[in-house]
Amino acid sequence: MKASDTKQSKQKADDDGNVERRRPYARTFDKRRREILSTAWTMIAEAGGSEFTLQELSERCDVALRTIYNAFGDKDGVVAAAAAAHHSDTLEVFEFDDREVWSLSEAICMTRRIAQETVRFPGWSQVTSEMYFSPRGPVKLFASLQQMPTSILRAWLRSDQVDLKLLRAFGQQALEASHADAQWGVVANWCAGRIDEAQVEDLMVDNFLVVAMSFGNRAGRSLAKKMVLDK
Missing domain, CATH: 1.10.357 (Tetracycline Repressor; domain 2)
Incomplete structure (x- = not known):
């Protein structure tokens, strides 16, 4: 086998491994995302938009405020x-x-x-x-x-x-x-x-x-x- 082929095979294995490692995280965050949106819906339904804050949302969901900003912008x-x-x-x-x-x-x-x-x-x-x-x-x-x-x-x-x-x-x-x-x-x-x-x-x-x-x-x-x- 050529050295280049060996290198490509190793790179593919590394890439596949990275994908496999990312998938559980992606599934976990997907679930977390749904929980955040469900909680947000409940909070707004209860108190309206004026009382709804991302800080309280992060506390209720037990997730970092930065995570909410990264996922949804604002x-x-x-x-x-x-x-x-x-x-x-x-x-x-x-x-x-x-x-x-x-x-x-x-x-x-x-x-x-x-x-x-x-x-x-x-x-x-x-x-x-x-x-x-x-x-x-x-x-x-x-x-x-x-x-x-x-x-x-x-x-x-x-x-x-x-x-x-x-x-x-x-x-x-x-x-x-x-x-x-x-x-x-x-x-x-x-x-x-x-x-x-x-x-x-x-x-x-x-x-x-x-x-x-x-x-x-x-x-x-x-x-x-x-x-x-x-x-």
Whole structure:
């Protein structure tokens, strides 16, 4: 065997060994990361964003403050990651993924679920709605929060109940942004005391039905109209 081949074999063995040594740490930190986000979610739900501090989070999780900063960047990064994790868990109840295709009835069902989650955690809803509409909010956080209502909308837009020609003419991105603003507006109005708890679900469903009546094909509009009349 050539000396170069021997050297390459040794290097590969060393690299493989390093990978094997890193894997347990990666799995351990992955678990720790989930614990941090779960604790952050609980703290914000209990006391709202004004009382939530990374120092207390580090103490509750028994993890160094520097570790939290390294993993998430800052407080907004923790909030964004916790929001995304909670939203993902909620969608998993319905075995939802980014390729899912939903009928209008299924999309409305999930919209109701999100509305129910909203009123269950008023402290969390307040801090996230404030961050969504903040002009100084981080782009990453805004995108994460915007994805909550738009992921449901996208699942319906893949269905055979949509007028694709009209959707292309208007622009899916513009529609998603408008819908997300409307849904987060409901959350913000509830947190401000402008609407009561029961209205949150009704208004979120209404917002989705408006989209369906505007961008549905004949079948989609017909079903949306029936849902409105049956309310």
